[in-house]
Amino acid sequence: MPNACEKALFIGTFAATKQELMKKLIVAVTGMVMMASCSGEKEQAMNQSQYDAKVDSLVGDKMNDLFMQSMEDRDRRISIEVKPKADSIVAAWQAANK
Secondary structure, three states, X not given: OOOHHHHHHHHHHHHHHHHHHHHHHHHHHHHHHHHHHOOOOOOOOOOHXXXXXXXXXXXXXXXXXXXXXXXXXXXXXXXXXXXXXXXXXXXXXXXXXX
């Protein structure tokens, strides 16, 4: 009959083995999911004209977004910056004409 130390050693060993088993199981399941997500279908290679069309489409969309953002920034900045500039120009003009 095993004594208390032998029982504790057995339980500790089983727990370590169970942890190792869980780690291996997680690695195996992760590997299977990754392999399943990689389908056998390969992406068709694009020729130069298809590639250029795709790039032009992406760049055109981004350029439109940037243009709209710059217009919004310009409208916001005009209201902030024009008044002080105009005031300084008028003050300089009035100082020069005294």
